Amino acid sequence: MLQEAYFILSNYIWQIVDGLVIVAIFPLLAGYVVLLERKVMADMQARLGPMRVGPHGLLQPLADAVKLMIKEDIIPESADRAIFWLAPVLSVFAGMLSFAAIPVGPGFLIADMNIGLLFIFAVSSMGIFGIVLGGWASNSHYSLMGALRSSAQLVSYEVAVGMAMVSGLLLAGTLSMKDIVGYQAHSGFWLVFVAPVGFVIYLVGSVAETNRAPFDLPEAESELVAGYMTEYSGFRWALYFLAEYSNMVVVGSVATTLFLGGWLRPFAGTPAFHFLDYAPPLVMLGVTGYCVYRIPKQTGWDQKFIMAIFTGICFVITVPLAAALPHPVAGWQAGVHGAFWFIAKVMAYVYVFLWARFTFPRYRFDQLMQLGWHYLIPLSIVNVMGVATAIVLHREAGWNPVVSIGVTLVVTVLAALWLVRAGERREQATLKSAA
């Protein structure tokens, strides 16, 4: 009996270790994503951002984490205690579970499911339960309104996002995350070039799904104080925060896998571009060099020491990347290089989120709904039909793939323009009737 259990367990030992690593490391990474966000924000707003805790605020995430953990944990008297307790956990659970199916690099994958994409889609939608329950359990008007907005928003945008995914799936012909990347490696182009409209819809929809600005209505701080998080404090609040950032990374990972070629290097199939394999170690070496350059500029030995530690971390990452040269094709060499490109793409995607957040004002709720139902959903349907037509034209009628894609793309873009025009007319009409 025991041996049997051991036997079963030993089969999954790597999955368990991977899972533990993700649960252990991700909160820290999320903290650094927050730091990154604050630094990007500061840069856009002509400020410096966190500079006090550690050199350039590098220890800020740790300080924040400690602060949040030792903060008083307040549960409102009229709250439903059990659900109040459960809700943030549920959110984080859903966010973390999605990581199981995300292929970071060739071989760096916890669970290679044949329904990987569907799994992520389903699990990440579960996170909304945490928000709705938390908002309801708080027993506050602001929280309730935040929760209601959040659920309405998710329902509306899930359709468009799902349709956008379908347009990619039609081309790849599989739901397995690994095989989707495999298809892109095999065909030689990323799906974003085949279904650009689908990618744009996914981008907009994923911002809305993760409740990020300009669609951050569930937590709109100027209207609903903090929306569903109003009554939360301390560690529970931190859990919601963690869930939000893990969701951001999850949608970034899905977009990367589905549209941006996953772990593939740009021009992966072209031998002439093999020199790009030197980029990852060189980039990391550059970062290391910059850190070394900054060490003497820090004031105080403690700051210098911390800077040195970060230099060391950068260097440790450089070593396997460099060791995998000259041309990583298989095994762990391909794995680390794949992971580098994957993370770089996810970060670029997340950067777009941040960029949008600091540039745009917030939508109003009815405008958000309008954008979802009047523009994105019709457009996503047209897009799916367009992609399907292109595939049929190519496979059944034998058209040149470029021509068939081009024709359907033009039709889709025309449909988008028509939608925008119709929307503008509608707006004019409502403005007139209001005046």
Place this chain on the structure above:
Amino acid sequence: MKRFKAKFGEAVREAWLDRKQAILVVDAAKLRSICQFAREQEKFDMLTDLTAVDWPKREKRFEIVLNLYSFPKNERLRIKTHAADGEMVPSVITVWPAAGWLERECFDMFGIRFEGHAGLKRILLPDEWQGHPLRKDHDILQQDEAWVHENLGIESGQ
């Protein structure tokens, strides 16, 4: 100003110019119709301010002061009326809706009651507060200690 005199005769008690400002003192009873006239015929379309001054030694201690402005004529006009403590003053809210909060403030600060004002309650002070602080017999350090004690749980903040 002459037109006001001609129209309302005795109701306009005094009229003079002080530092180039036109001032009318009118009967409280006729206040509303005079204001109506000022707005409609004389085009004083904006009520800039409505306030009061307390003269405790006078027979009618409160002087209610309305500052009007006319957009077409680019002129200001001040209409004053007098009221004794507890006497009702006709509200001008039907003439200028702007009077809503201003009359509430007057009631709050002086305890002048306006007749025809539906929502006359305190505006700056809490609803249950006792006393009208801008009256001259209200000392500057005086406050509603009972209220403070009950609602803020402290002894007088002074």
Place this chain on the structure above:
Amino acid sequence: MDEPQNPATALPVEMPIPGADEIVLNMGPQHPSTHGVLRVKLKLDGERIEASECIIGYLHRGVEKIAEHRSYQQFAPYVDRMDYVAAVSNGLGYCEAVEKLLGAEAPPRAKVVRTILTELQRIASHLLWLGTHALDIGALTPVFYCLREREEVLKIFEKYCGARLTTHAFRIGGLQYETYDGFEHDVKRFCDDFEKKVEEYEQLLTGNRIWVGRTKGIGILTGEQAIALGVTGPPLRASGVKWDIRKAMPYAAYDQYQFDIPSGQNGDTYDRYLVRMEEMRQSRRICLQAIENIPTGPIMAKVGKVLKPPPGEVYHAIEAPKGEIGYYVVSDGTVQPYRVRVRPPSFINLQAFDTMARGHLVADVVAIIGTLDIVLGEVDR
């Protein structure tokens, strides 16, 4: 909504019967975007506002009562504490009102310096408005740009009179301080840079679809409604009434300078935004003209150390950044004013809130509060 909502007879917002479709939401007095301690009770049907009630007074300090117990000069710093983001304008109104009461007039040099500082203050006040208004609507970035420019104005104030916020820059009868060396240079440099900066804000917001969607058609106030409710300042001008005390009844040195009064047509939040943006440009224009030619001469009229204005009363109003700020000062011939009444523009503009907010959504409430540009220190006094 032809007739403005009568603020007094507006439906009192009371708790509905449990189970009804309406909820009552209390916004404030502690809320991120009520600009201080304003409390708004909203009766909501879903997210749509059916009725609203502003509850104010949380910041009441009895400024008018204090005035009766201080001498004329002693009261001057108190007025800075009302609209604390436009203290210079408040001070100008008070000083001019008392001067009018005394029959005195500030010398030409003092008038010009007053004009420059007041216009700089208008820019600073509008910048703070722009930043917070944008922040309320969800644009996080403009506020930092706005504060950066406002800082430059505050630096000029600091150099001139030693204070940044509650400046007490003017005295009854003129100025206490001569301008510092390099004052003209500082103002000119600020004005030269400022042109580009306004462009920058406009690029971020004016054409932005989300911004336009959030502000166009929101909180409409027609010209008649605005006048009936006593609304003044940029909200009045945005409703199409081209009226500015600086032109209509010039004070300080405004009659010497060329500037335009911007105005809107629709009276919505977007128009108010455009009007204020243009006002900043016009203020810059006034500053540039004034700085060219500051007359020399004394900066203080002969008013004496102890002010005993002859008995009488005076109402003097100036165009503050928020609207018409008026001082009604009654003198009984002693050293203390018998009564000082402040006509606070924020207080009276806030009265229009109910008219503007009905039928809109919760998210629009913050846009409307922002666009009214109220300062609770002035509302509550």
